[in-house]
Amino acid sequence: MTIKDTQTILQPELVNQLERKISYLRDLQSAIKNNQISEVYQLIDLHKFNDRFKNISSETSMAQLDYLVVDIKKDIAAFLAPELINYIVTNFDFLTLEPVADNATLYDVYLGDWWDHRQLGTLNVLTVTLTGNDAIISELLETSELPVTETINTTKIQEVKKVIAGLESFLADNTKRSLELQVIEDQLSEMATNKSGLFGRSDKVTREALEKKQELLVATQKRVPEVEEKLNKQQAYLLRFEKEDTLRQLELQAILAHFVDVPTFITELQHIYMSYMAKLDQK
Incomplete structure (x- = not known):
């Protein structure tokens, strides 16, 4: 050949x-x-x-x-993005989309437009798929199933509040301890000045008891900075837990204002490709 x-x-x-x-x-x-x-x-x-x-x-x-x-x-994605973004913000108006830097094919999707809103997932413009944050989705499902009076962090918040109450009680007694320490120091000073002892009596037992009590009070007072630090940490935990619950409640309210329940919302996100293509074909 x-x-x-x-x-x-x-x-x-x-x-x-x-x-x-x-x-x-x-x-x-x-x-x-x-x-x-x-x-x-x-x-x-x-x-x-x-x-x-x-x-x-x-x-x-x-x-x-x-x-x-x-x-x-990436250029094709930039061409397709405006139409898709408009569709999403129209049908899910509680979602906020922000382009990913240096990647025209991806958009970060956030729940709500409030301060410190959480990222629900990432939208791929070319595939019209949303890769969700499983942890946040799980939290939303759990929150939606809880009684109205409860939140995911209810138990944690109760425990932290008990710890805070104990620490605040300790610090609140600080003034009382300071006054008591001052009284003991005055008594010991008077005993040292009066060689015949307190109220004119030599009382070694009383002096030793006062000195022991003074030692305990001083040791307790030295713990104040440590307790204040622990209190600050616990208050930070409380603020974080309450903030997390508040954000979840805001997210849940936004979702339920548009969908009958969270599972329906999640299903709609999972089928966004089909619903978007169907919408485009209607034009």
Whole structure:
């Protein structure tokens, strides 16, 4: 077989492959040019579109061509983002989205717009999927199932408050201990001045008892800085636990203002690709 014969045999398949790639790029160009967002999503991930939305197997030759635009996917994401972000903030208006620095394909998704709001997950613009924070989702589910009078941190808060009460009681007695110490010091001073002893009597037992009590009071007073430090730490714990519960309650209220329950909200997030594609097809 000559070189020309070999080329003649391979030529049709090679030309066919090139035509498929050229056709793919032309279709994608046309979809972007005509602002056909749904078509763009199909072309950059036809396999996912068919499997999740149309529930049919995608054509292998077409499904494998998205690699042709891998170097401009961030630009494609920047093109697709405004429409998707608008859809999300319209249907989940209690969510806040912020672009991830140096990555046009990703957006951080936060619950609420209040100070110190928590990140629920990360949205991928190209795949229209939200990778959720499992810990936060678990907390929301748990909070929604608790009685109205309880929170996740209820037990912790009660325990910390008991500790704080004990520490504050210790510090509150500090003035009393200081006065008592001053009285003892005055008595010992008087005994040292009056050689005949307190009230004119030599009383070694009384002096030793006073000195022992003085020693205990001084030792207790030395603990004050340590107790103050412990109190500050416990108060910080209390503030943190109460803040966590407050944020969870704000998040829960925001969700329940739009959805019947937390599981329904989570399900909607998990199916956001399908609902968004359906919305695009209605245009």
